[in-house]
Amino acid sequence: MAGQSVQTSSTPAAVHIADEIYAIYRNIAGVLYVAPKVIRFVFSKESVDKKSDESYKKYMERLKGKEFSKTEWKRHGGTIAEDLSHPDDLDITALFCLLEKLSRIHDECWRSVEFADSENISEEGYLTTVTAIIGGGGQPANNEELPGGDAKCPLEKLSRLDKNGLPRDVDKLFDKLRKVRNLRVKIMHEFEETSNPRKFSDLKTALLELIEEAERVYSLPQSEVEAQKKNVHDDFESLQNPDEKTVYYWCTRLDMSGKLAVKNLWRTKLTEEILPLDSSIVQRPEVFHSLDVMVRRSRREGSNDQVLPYTEIFKAPEKAIIVSGVAGAGKTTLLKNIVLQFFELGEGNADYLRQFDQLILFECRDRNTETLADVIEQHFKALCRELEGKRNVLDALLLLRALFVIDGYDEVNKVSYNVVSEIIKETSSSNCRVLITTRPRRSAKEKLENLLAINNVTSTEFEIKPLTELGEQLEFLTRYEEGLGIKRGEMTESFITLKQDVKSLFTEPINLILFCDMHKHMPETISSWEKPGDVATDILRLYKKLVTIKLADVTHLECKAMLNDLFVVIGKTALEFIRENAGTFSEEELLQIQEKCIPILLNKVECSPEIILSVVLRVNRPLSGAGETTYTFHHKSIQEMFAAHFIVQRILASGDTLKSILEAKPQEMSRLREVLLYVVAALSRDSPRHLTRRWGELKEALREALGEARLAGDYVRDFVARCPDRAWTVAELAALTKDGETWHVKNGRHVASVVAMLSHNKPSRVDVDMEAAALRGAPWGALVAAVGGVEVWLKLEPLDEPHDDLLLPLHDSGHTSRPSEIIPSIIEAFQSVVSGAFRVPAHFFNSTAGTQNGPGTENDGSILRPEKASINSLNPDREML
Ligand SMILES: Nc1ncnc2c1ncn2[C@@H]1O[C@H](COP(=O)(O)OP(=O)(O)OP(=O)(O)O)[C@@H](O)[C@H]1O
Secondary structure, X not given: OOOOOOEOOOOOOOOOOOHHHHHHHHHHHHHHHHHHHHHHHHHHHHOOOOOOOOOHHHXXXXXXXXXXXXXXXXHHHOOOOOOOOOOOOOOHHHHHHHHHHHHHHHHHHHHHHHHHHHHHHHHHOOOOOHHHHHOOOOOOOOHHHOOOOOOOOOOXXXXXXXXXXXXXXXHHHHHHHHHHHHHHHHHHHOHHHHOXXXXXXXXXXXXXXXXXXXXXXXXXXXXXXXXXXXXXXXHHHHOOOOOOOEXXXXXXXXHHHHXXXXXXXXXXXXXXXEOOOOOOEEEHHXXXXXXXXXXXXXXXXXXXXXXXXXXXXXXXXXXEEEEEOOOOOOHHHHHHHHHHHHOOHHHOOOHHHOOOOEEEEEEOOOOOOOOHHHHHHHHOHHHHOOOOHHHHHHHHHHHOOEEEEEEOHHHOXXXXXXXXXXXXXXXXXXXXXXXXXXXXXXXHHHHHHHHHHHOOOOEEEEEEOOOOOHHHHHHHHHHHHHHOOOOOOHHHXXXXXXXXXXXXXXXXXXXHHHHXXXXXXXXXXXXXXXXXXXXXXXXXXXXXXXXXXXXXXXXXXXOHHHHHHHHHHHHHHHHHHHHOOOOOEOHHHHHHHHHHHHHHHHOOOOOOHHHHHHHHEEEEOOOOOOOOOEEEEOOHHHHHHHHHHHHHHHHHHOOOOHHHHHOOOHHHHHHHHHHHHHHHHHHHHHOHHHHHHHHHHHHHHHHHHHOOOOEOHHHHHHHHHHOHHHHHHHHHHHHHEOOOOEEEEOOHHHHHHHHHHHOOOOOOEEEEEEEXXXXXXXXXXXXXXXXXXXXXXXXXXXXXOOOHHHHHHHHHOOOOOOOOOHHHHHHHHHHHHOOOEEXXXXXXXXXXXXXXXXXXXXXHHHOOOOOHHHHOOXXXXXXXX
């Protein structure tokens, strides 16, 4: 291959290359090697004004006369690194985008000079046309002499005129480029086309036409054009005989067998999903609920969350895509679904993945895979058996557009961190992209952001949107009804009967899955749920019930106390592993747990601990087929519930300090956040007395676990609602909430919770959006009294009925900070409108020390305007208020 620069192996692989492979090799080397070379040539003509050591970012900034912020650069440069100053590593797509961007900026430069000139021309009475001024085969020798005065065109070498002396028109050039780009897509993604020998000659024709079009646009001398065309002929000639030493040969091998190898590796493992509690099996694609994600923006970029279907995530220009979500939000499932969809590309079902040629999946909880080469070997076993196979496959992957999918960064351990670092480092200057999931834990996210930053990798974050709407929850459950063979409507109807605040617990998929289990094993319990706190206890009860069913085969004895002891042993292990951030147990570690269980069992029954552990733990066969089998809890949140169970039992049974029970080093505390919250909820439910007694210690531990991180106000609100007996105690958690938030009040229990929380912190706004009837039954007056200095938005249903009585507490709340003559008129205004939605500004309420919105922060004229959300349902006259 002429000018071949990328060689990966000095030992030719002794493999017979059939005709088909020849065709594939030529096509692949054509689009990966020859085509970028030609486009780079065109590109060099467009960027002729760029200084050699100047980055593309700096060059564009110079032309635009201003610096780009990070966000602006994302818009202009896409995935191009800020410091990139040469195009050698860019593939066709990146070259195309950058070329398009540059040509647009160049046009702008010329237009702005035109504009400035025409302004000056009319002022100064020149009649000359702009084309004439800039014309003459390029720029005037001295731009300062332009009539445009200080409107100097920054382009000195690039001519605006084409070979025929006309203002250049790049449309045809881009048509030719598009033809080449489309050939790349077809060759790399449609197997029929990959092996189609005609594509090779199509590509050659397209490239020659591109050179001819470049000749016209850039007024290229004949000799240069002929030299370029000769290069293309030579390159195509050299590709007639495949060179097994080149990276393109390995790209060919990967293209031929790579996807199939990865499909075989993952398909069986991922297609079936075993539900947490009773090992029912469903087909993942059948039950998959298409999740939405929210674009995470920094405060500076605006707080409005943009909600998108998950298939849009790869439209983000950044190289790394982070998907975050709370425990059980569906991160792993989303990844697994993406992997499965990747194999369906040919069927046109997953066009959003068409930009990727290969896919690699790595799980951060893996403690056995030590290097990226090992990951590659697991995926492409056969290819890696050849000499230098691992290195060659990796080189080929880096040249292709591979998607590296990394699951559960929050669970990363020492071994897997090295693998993730290697992936980030190796892919940083390639055409590959990385998709990473993590729980939104500050320490994990910071570590990840650091890792990306030191490798110069840009990233964007999407957060999985919880399933907050009843419609979404029912749609989710309906799929599982079908998947599990439950009578249609049976489970969903049971869900509909739940109380509103109990329903609001089921916003994460894992909770809805647990609901399926409850429905199957303890349907009677569901109807007994009065408040959200009732649900969590039932999950462990459900586990106990399933173990009891297993034990029924070996004993008729009452096993309650024994089960409790067993669960404490399991919970202690769960805690140890959470502290060490280990989600999996090895065979050896499982044996140790079994040994601890044996004496407890021996006292009562003759049964192997395996029976119990098989209910609680899931077996994971190693990816590669060889190596150790590992064990995990069915879900991390279940592991956390077990750990919390152990802590609660110790608190109830002993006076040991919380510190001595947790046995956590300071750096391990952040991993115990969810566990501690489960402990608070469990104590509030099972022994409020102990909660009060241990509150100081628990609060301190939570503070330590949170570190700099903060809880969301609505999370604390739900939490307080789950602990009604100790609401005032637990509400102290409000002191650990984020600044500048809006707290939402949607039902009576929320009103009570927010009242308690307001004495520990103030949000910047409280949104009350609920049934007026429910607000009447809630401590609304207490909320009005407590809310001092905070803006309240009020939307009451039904919107078309008067709710005067609910405005009275506002009147009675006292308004010492307001001029007395204004208040009555506000009340009057309220009473005349009395329905719908209102914004009640902070200064309308009593001002209290420490509030974020002090009195008088709003303009009086706007204070009672009905809000947009409900304007449609309001009498239009009311808007005039
Ligand atoms: N989109 C979905 N469609 C159907 N079921 C889902 C979906 N997402 C999650 N589930 C179900 O919820 C369970 C928990 O989801 P998953 O393990 O993906 O959550 P996660 O966010 O990765 O949790 P963690 O952070 O604790 O690891 C899955 O085992 C699956 O049964």
